[in-house]
Structures are given as structure tokens and as C-alpha cells.
Amino acid sequence: MDVKEIKEQFPILQQEVNGSPLVYLDSAATSQKPNKVIEAVEDYYRRYNSNVHRGVHTLGSLATDGYEGAREKVRSFIHAPRAREIIFTRGTTTAINTVAYSYGRSVLQEGDEIVLTPMEHHSNIIPWQQAAKATGASLKYMPMHEDGTLSLEDARRTITSKTKIVAVTHVSNVLGTINPIKEITQIAHEHDAVTVVDGAQSVPHMRVDVQDLDCDFFAFSGHKMGGPTGIGVLYGKKRLLEKMEPVEFGGEMIDFVDLYDSTWKDIPWKFEGGTPIIAGAIGLGAAIDFLEDIGMENVEAHEAELAQYAMKRLKEIDGIHIYGPETRAALVTFNVDELHPHDAATALDIEGIAVRAGHHCAQPLMKWLNVVATARASFYIYNSKEDVDALTEGLIKTKEYFGDVFA
Amino acid sequence: MSSHSNLDTLYRQVIMDHYKNPRNKGDMEGETLHVNMNNPTCGDRIQLQLKVEDDKISDAKFVGEGCSISLSSASMMTEAVKGQPVENALEMSDIFSQMVQGEDYDDKYDLGDIEALQGVTKFPARIKCATLAWKAMEKGLGNEEEETD
Numbered sequence: 001m002d003v004k005e006i007k008e009q010f011p012i013l014q015q016e017v018n019g020s021p022l023v024y025l026d027s028a029a030t031s032q033k034p035n036k037v038i039e040a041v042e043d044y045y046r047r048y049n050s051n052v053h054r055g056v057h058t059l060g061s062l063a064t065d066g067y068e069g070a071r072e073k074v075r076s077f078i079h080a081p082r083a084r085e086i087i088f089t090r091g092t093t094t095a096i097n098t099v100a101y102s103y104g105r106s107v108l109q110e111g112d113e114i115v116l117t118p119m120e121h122h123s124n125i126i127p128w129q130q131a132a133k134a135t136g137a138s139l140k141y142m143p144m145h146e147d148g149t150l151s152l153e154d155a156r157r158t159i160t161s162k163t164k165i166v167a168v169t170h171v172s173n174v175l176g177t178i179n180p181i182k183e184i185t186q187i188a189h190e191h192d193a194v195t196v197v198d199g200a201q202s203v204p205h206m207r208v209d210v211q212d213l214d215c216d217f218f219a220f221s222g223h224k225m226g227g228p229t230g231i232g233v234l235y236g237k238k239r240l241l242e243k244m245e246p247v248e249f250g251g252e253m254i255d256f257v258d259l260y261d262s263t264w265k266d267i268p269w270k271f272e273g274g275t276p277i278i279a280g281a282i283g284l285g286a287a288i289d290f291l292e293d294i295g296m297e298n299v300e301a302h303e304a305e306l307a308q309y310a311m312k313r314l315k316e317i318d319g320i321h322i323y324g325p326e327t328r329a330a331l332v333t334f335n336v337d338e339l340h341p342h343d344a345a346t347a348l349d350i351e352g353i354a355v356r357a358g359h360h361c362a363q364p365l366m367k368w369l370n371v372v373a374t375a376r377a378s379f380y381i382y383n384s385k386e387d388v389d390a391l392t393e394g395l396i397k398t399k400e401y402f403g404d405v406f407a
Numbered sequence: 408m409s410s411h412s413n414l415d416t417l418y419r420q421v422i423m424d425h426y427k428n429p430r431n432k433g434d435m436e437g438e439t440l441h442v443n444m445n446n447p448t449c450g451d452r453i454q455l456q457l458k459v460e461d462d463k464i465s466d467a468k469f470v471g472e473g474c475s476i477s478l479s480s481a482s483m484m485t486e487a488v489k490g491q492p493v494e495n496a497l498e499m500s501d502i503f504s505q506m507v508q509g510e511d512y513d514d515k516y517d518l519g520d521i522e523a524l525q526g527v528t529k530f531p532a533r534i535k536c537a538t539l540a541w542k543a544m545e546k547g548l549g550n551e552e553e554e555t556d
Contacts, residue, residue: 018413340473340474340475341474342449342451342473342474342476342533342536343418343474343475343476346414346417346530346532346533347414350413350414357449358448358449358450359449359450363450366450372450372451372452372472372473373449373450373451401414401418402418
């Protein structure tokens with residue numbers, strides 16, 4: 001895999017920021033977009049913009065083909081059995097909310113438990129807090145090892161006959177931990193519970209096979225994998241989706257509408273009320289094509305190497321604390337002694353290096369780590385070892401700078 | 408770093424001095440106004456304590472966790488408002504907001520050290536760090552009854 005060649009296909013990365021070449025290390029927040037995606041969205045708007053599923057005229061058919069074609073691309077990408085099990089949403093947050101609202105509230109009863117982990121993003125915590133409040137169910141957190149990994153023994157102890165839902169992230173957006181979803185799902189199924197997997201940080205970076213994982217619901221976002229913002233995916237098993245009530249009602253999702261009652265379309269469309277995110281879906285389809293051209297195995301190998309290199313280089317910095325396990329996804333969350341992550345991020349930005357600083361939408365995890373905030377560098381297909389070097393050198397200089405002003 | 412001069416516009420010596428040696432840091436005795444203020448996007452936290460007597464801020468202290476900009480600003484703010492009538496303190500807060508947003512501002516008050524924070528205008532992402540303590544003060548003085556504890 002030729003990183004230089006890949007990077008050339010991302011126009012945004014060809015610029016200078018504050019007088020230095022941009023080193024973009026915030027792909028876990030959102031990834032940059034290749035020409036192929038930008039052009040696909042533009043092509044839709046320039047050539048065949050039209051509403052879908054009412055294909056009498058030519059443009060309508062083209063738009064419907066583009067939209068449904070994207071659904072098939074998603075199906076194939078995550079190896080779902082049926083395209084009907086792919087629901088387009090606004091993003092991971094909306095996807096998880098759909099499950100929590102529709103499935104959660106119909107299934108949960110007082111005394112039931114929803115099992116979570118301490119490393120969840122807010123979007124895989126709050127929908128469950130709300131579902132628990134509405135139904136009288138309670139939340140229960142699996143313990144986590146010191147290094148930010150889960151153990152199956154703990155999972156076995158936490159998931160019981162009271163558990164109805166296990167909501168767990170595939171990859172932690174802070175620790176980089178890659179969780180054993182297949183095994184956790186197996187344990188959940190032994191207790192007739194379903195798993196809801198937050199795949200926002202996994203799908204862009206590794207080959208995901210929802211049939212192999214056997215998870216019941218799987219959510220992810222387009223914008224973290226080269227696609228546009230405002231498009232995401234909820235995969236759900238057909239028999240579960242069919243039993244669920246829609247969350248949004250209105251146009252597009254109906255079968256028959258009477259004055260006093262109505263019936264819904266089949267899945268997936270009953271969950272896609274209103275004019276759908278057509279350009280977004282087409283853009284996501286193009287992002288999948290782009291990733292498939294590179295090959296997810298190559299993406300995975302490149303990022304594993306980069307993660308290891310980043311760990312090695314960053315450890316050279318005196319007073320650095322890195323959070324999370326050794327084996328990890330391609331992101332590193334850290335603090336440098338006496339240097340507040342905001343100050344570090346501002347100093348790096350002046351050098352054209354973009355990192356994230358803050359709580360990363362994981363306040364309970366920050367509490368668990370006993371920190372207020374952290375800095376995070378996250379990598380993608382267009383990042384190279386030179387970017388890691390730039391980060392390392394930038395941090396060393398920043399530390400020196402603040403050391404001087406403190407002196 | 409190669410762009411030290413850029414960093415220096417933000418991290419002026421006086422700011423780092425307030426960060427390193429914060430004034431009015433700690434808890435106050437007796438009956439005071441407590442205000443907690445967070446910056447939800449970054450996790451910075453300020454707890455401000457104010458003593459108001461005869462519509463005048465007779466004492467101000469803070470504790471908190473945050474970056475150099477938010478904590479130095481808290482230190483400078485408590486220095487500036489101590490002894491000021493409530494009305495003036497609120498006006499100073501408006502003036503401060505205008506200053507860090509790069510707008511024209513009234514120079515009727517001698518802001519002293521605080522003017523060092525003008526560099527923030529060049530770092531829009533950090534304006535909220537600078538205004539956190541001031542917002543806490545406004546909240547405390549504006550909702551006096553609710554916030555007393």
C-alpha cells in the first residue's frame with residue numbers, strides 16, 4: 001500500500017496550515033474525503049439529483065439506483081446477509097438511538113439489565129440511560145482491566161439471565177482497545193440477550209463481518225471512513241428489525257395511510273421516514289469502493305504498523321502517559337506531564353499538526369482514568385511514519401517551550 | 408519551536424505567571440456564593456466563590472482544573488473584580504468578552520494584566536477557555552439566590 005499515492009487523492013491534505021504542511025491526526029473525530037467521494041456527491045447533484053422510490057421519470061430511477069446501490073455496497077462491505085438489514089441513518093448516534101428507542105423500550109421491563117462497558121462513547125451510554133429510565137430497567141457496567149481491556153470472565157460474571165441488551169463498542173475511541181465482540185455476543189446469546197455494537201471506530205479501519213461476529217445490531221458512521229457527514233448505518237438482524245416499530249413517522253416509510261391509521265413499509269424503509277440522505281448514501285458507497293480498492297487487509301496492516309511505531313516514538317518523550325493497551329487500533333491518547341492537552345493542541349496546531357484535546361465524548365472513561373482531559377492523535381490510511389515523527393518532535397518542542405516559560 | 412513568536416502571542420509571560428502562581432486560589436471561609444462552571448467540550452472546571460457585601464464584591468477565590476488560559480484568566484479575573492461594585496464587575500465581563508473576541512472595547516477600566524489575554528483573539532478555539540471564569544462570575548451574580556449554598 002502506497003501511502004503517498006493514497007494521500008494524493010485527498011485534496012484537503014495538500015495544504016499548509018499556519019505555514020507548515022498539514023499533518024492531520026484527528027481521523028477518529030472525522031476522516032478526510034478522497035476525490036472519489038467528493039466527485040460522487042457532486043455528480044449526483046449535477047447529473048441526477050432527484051427523489052427516490054418514485055421512479056417514474058429517468059432521474060428518479062437513477063437516484064433510486066444510486067441510493068439502493070449504496071445499500072448493497074454497505075451490505076457486502078460488512079458481509080450482512082441481506083440488503084434489507086441495512087438501514088441508513090444520520091450516523092452512529094441516530095442508529096443506536098433507533099435501537100434504544102424502538103427495540104429497547106418494547107423489550108425492557110423493570111428488573112431487566114442493560115450491560116455496558118466503562119469505555120463507551122456518550123452515544124452508547126445516554127440512549128440506554130434514557131431507555132432504562134423509561135422502562136425501569138437498570139444499567140450495569142462490566143469491569144475493565146487496568147490497561148483498558150475487557151476480560152471474558154468479567155463479561156460472563158456481568159451478563160446474567162436478567163440481561164436483555166449488551167451495548168459495547170467494537171473499538172474504543174480513546175483507548176484504542178479492540179474488544180472481543182464475537183465472544184461477548186456468544187455470552188449474551190447464552191442468556192438470550194442481544195448485542196448492540198458501536199462500530200464507529202472499527203468499520204473504517206478493519207474488515208468487519210457481522211455474520212461472523214453474530215451481533216444483533218451494529219452501528220457506524222460514514223464520515224469516519226472517507227464518506228460524507230450525515231450518513232450512517234444501522235445493521236440489524238431481520239427478525240428483530242421486523243418486530244420493531246419505526247421511530248420516525250411520515251413520508252417514504254408508509255404502506256397505506258388512512259385518516260385514522262396507517263401501515264408501514266417493510267424493512268429497511270419503515271425506518272427511513274422522510275426524503276432519505278441520498279447524496280450521503282451515494283458518497284458512502286463511493287467511500288466503500290475506495291476502501292475496497294485499497295483492500296481492508298492492507299488498511300489494517302498499515303494501521304497496525306503505524307500504531308506500533310507511534311507507541312514506540314511517543315514513549316521517547318519524557319513524562320508522557322499513554323492510556324490503553326499495547327495492542328491497539330491506530331490511535332494514541334496521552335498526556336504529557338504538566339502540559340495541559342489544550343495547550344499542547346494549540347502549540348501543535350501552530351506547527352500544522354491537528355490533534356484532538358478534551359474528553360472525547362467519554363466523560364465516564366475520563367473519570368475511570370482519573371484525568372480531566374487528554375490529547376489524542378488518531379491515524380488513517382493517508383498518515384505515514386513521517387506524521388508520527390512530526391507529532392513526536394512537535395511534542396518535544398512544546399514541552400521545552402512550556403518548560404522555558406515555567407522556568 | 409520554529410514558530411515561537413506565534414506561541415508567544417498567546418502564552419505571554421504574565422499569563423504563565425498567573426498559571427504558575429495563581430492569585431486567590433483556594434476556599435473561602437464564611438457565607439459565600441458558590442458557582443460551578445464547566446466547559447463541556449473540554450472538561451475544564453472552575454469553582455468560583457464570591458463574597459458580596461453592600462453590592463460590592465469584597466472577596467473572590469477559585470479552585471479548578473484546566474489549561475493555562477482558563478486558569479490564568481480565573482486568577483486575573485478574581486484580582487480584577489475584588490473590591491468592585493457588582494455592576495462594574497458585570498460590565499468588566501462584557502468588556503472582557505469583547506476584548507477576547509477582537510471587538511472594540513471600552514477602556515474605562517484599567518484591566519492591567521488581563522490585557523495580556525488579547526492574544527486569544529488569534530486562537531478562536533481558545534476564547535471559551537479565557538471566558539470560563541468570567542462566565543462563572545456572571546452566573547453567580549445573576550442567579551444569586553439559586554446558587555447560594
